[in-house]
Amino acid sequence: MLGALADRITNRIFPPRGREMGPVVLVHRRVFILPTGQGVLFALFLALMLAGSMNYNLSLGYVLTFLLATMAIVSILHTFRNLVHLRVFPGKPAAVFEGENAGFPVHLESHDAVPRLSIGVRPKAGGEPVYADVPPRGVGQVILRVPAPRRGWLRPGLLRVTTRFPLGLFYAWSNVELDTRCLVYPKPDASRLPLPMLEPRSGTGSEFGAGEEDFAGMRPYRPGDSPRHIAWKAVAQERGLLTKQFSGQAEAELWLDWNLAAGLDTEARLSRLTRWVLDAHRADATYGLRIPGTVVAPDRGEAHREHCLQILALYGLDPQGEGHDRR
């Protein structure tokens, strides 16, 4: 189609700018416009109508043909205006597991009084655009679904912001590479293996000293905590129910250890560990993670889970790295 040729030409004249920080303003010179296939068909219809008007000497035929032709030409301005000066910036995508679709929020912001309708965003490589309307001086949002085939950082790659509005006869577009990335966790193992055995507290990985009476901190009270450990002083200070924690507490610890998944390759081990993290979190257990080069102290809670999953996702990858683009 015309699009492919146009791409080649525009890439030659305007080489891709690479990843851009912050909101990207679609200024005049980066918005392109070409007729759509329907636009070309419409031109053929108009040629036919003009020939008919000449042949049958239909003055009103001329009027109609010229009216429609100029309407198509005027629609170029409308389509162009629909896209130009739009600001594009990424939202924060939620982490996903390998094999799922990452959802990249893309915000489209208009600073002027014109509503911009039917703005589509799609990966430049292909796929159906996702559309949103942008109200005057407002923000529209699309969530671009991008498959996440590998763990690590996923980037949506080069995006194409497009519109055919209002008549669908012309197609305006601008290519944008947003500085956004989505964390892809390893795919959790499908096995239903039980969690590993608990280890005695004085494991090698314990970073805390021994001794039940060593006060280590406080955490919110959970049902089942011994009343002996409740910080009554804090209750008196109206700080809520807190439980005193002591390092080396006589509580066995759950360690999710790289070595426990022996006999598997790296990715499979990461999958197994991911499964365990999820299971442990679901069981509301306190768990630690031990993989080559990193040890995460036992803890529980949402933040801990995310931390562990991120460690697993980026294992062996450059943590600040570029990840992989979807091209």
Place this chain on the structure above:
Amino acid sequence: MTGAEALSPAAMAVSRRTGASAPSPDSSNVAWLIASLVLVAAPHAQRLPLWITLLGAVLMAWRLYISARGRPLPGRWILLPLTFAGIAGIYFSFGSIFGRNPGVAMLLMLIALKLLEMRSLRDAMLVVFLSYFLVITNFLYSQEVPTALYMMGVVFVITLSLLRFNCMAGVPPLAARLRLATVLLAQSIPLMLVLFLLFPRLPGPLWALPRDALGGVTGLSDTMSPGSLSALSLSDEVAFRVNFSDSVPPPPSRMYWRGPVMEEFDGQTWRVGEGRFQGRPQDLEFSGSPVRYQVTLEPHYRPWILALEMPSNRPRRTGMRSDYSLLAFTPVRTRMRYEMVSYYQYRAGLKEPAMHRTRNLALPTGFNPRARELAETWRVQAPDPDGVVQRALSYFRAEPFAYTLQPPLLGRHGVDDFLFKTRSGFCEHYASAFTFLMRAAGIPARVVTGYQGGEFNMVGDYLIVRQADAHAWSEVWLRDRGWVRIDPTAAVAPERVQSGIAEALPASDPLPYTVRGSLAWLVELRLQLDTLAFRWDQWVLGYGPERQYEFLSRAGMTAPDWRSMAVGLLTGTGVLLLVFALWMLRRPGRGVPDPAQAAYLRFCQKLARAGVPRRAGEGPRDFAERATSLRPEIGPAVEGITDLYVALRYGRGAGPEQFRRLRELVSRFRA
């Protein structure tokens, strides 16, 4: 895949404005499309066989049902036989599948069938384009002002449905779509005018017209038999209009508009003779003062060019025959304007060759013995041919002849029956009988057809000549005077010539309402409307090569040719587009932004980047509340900025230090 799925590309769209899932627009889209199709096809319905209208209605209703209920579209095995059956039906109804009426029928049927195959946006847009195309087919039948207005409305509705199809993320409210369609069309109209005026016009058709392309036109014919002109008298269609360049128009009794001249008679029918083209008028002598006027002739698909007797010039691409009738080189297919100069006083054919005179004496043998006998008596009794003419006229005057549109039928000896039995007839009866008598008496004579009189439109200052003004008279050749016009009808019904047909006919005779004109206000209104129609015809419908040349020359373009027109066209459209572009792409308030709003927008941007974008239509207060609930830790900062912004923007009496403070707060803000 069903149409229902394919036509809702917005299914995946997540828009802050429309919520998580846009409503599927397809069934309303289809309804809009069908509504515009109904509007554009409605004028055709009266001209097409009933079954085609019904078929179209059924197919459209079917499509509406399918889209409303989300049913699958019918398969090929239903549509294909239906298509062939439809084509066969059209063939049997019209006897052909080509030509104007069958072509329109075919187009309508195929569009209705295409509706049942419309699966994608691409198909839908094709149907939209076909609807635009259908508009133009209506102009084959009528280009009058009401049609033009109606079709303008139809184009608007089609554009609205095209617009609706291209709303991918939820459909904006009708008011917004109306506004957008209005803006689009309003911007195209000036551009269209530039193109209309400057696009080089070509004369004549590019390819042969189908025989029925513009059929059903009434007008003068090259034959005349009893009843042919009285049929025309029932038509109030305009034959031509005349502007008299100077002063007052001539009195009706002098306005004989010369048309085809009939020289051959077979006992029943008069036919145009074998007159040669002379090129320039020959053997004509004029005296008195000339009458200058301009004729706008409606297309009648015959070569006749009408002019006052006796024309002294010939318009371009026409010739004058030896019988002094003007003929265009090709049939008059388009409205034609020409300048004429005529003289009431003339001598024509003083040197008429003997051969011509003999031809105008010929009579078929074995017809009308009594008429021949009567003519013979006159010839014997009268001293000279002029005396014979006077005898004949006084005969018509003296005997009880009646002028009527509804004469009794005549037998084989038509002239005899008319002269001695029925004695009532229309102008063709009188002209025919008189000419017959003259020839029988040895005086060269022929029938001239054309129009007589007309109605003067005071509003528009021009004369309207209608088909109802069609008339026939005689011309006799006298030795010292050449061809002399004799109107026997005037002898019987002088009012016909002086005041028009309505006065001359008995009130019981059927005549078009417009020709009778009994109510004053109705006459006034009718003249107003005709003035409008005349201007429309002249300036819009009649804007052809000649008009264009005339208009552009008057507008100051010297010797307009296609090159200068192209330059004008590109300049005109270019300037207009530039104006539109500057107007549309201007950045309002770029130079003097509202400082409070600018700061606040920066603040919103910071929040949006932090994952809390402001929703469309969300007020600053609501937004602040939502942001605080999402991110409690920045609550105080958000509240502080929002309070200050609201105070500045909606409150009163803000000083510059407050603006500075807002800017400061925003730049210090971290989300």
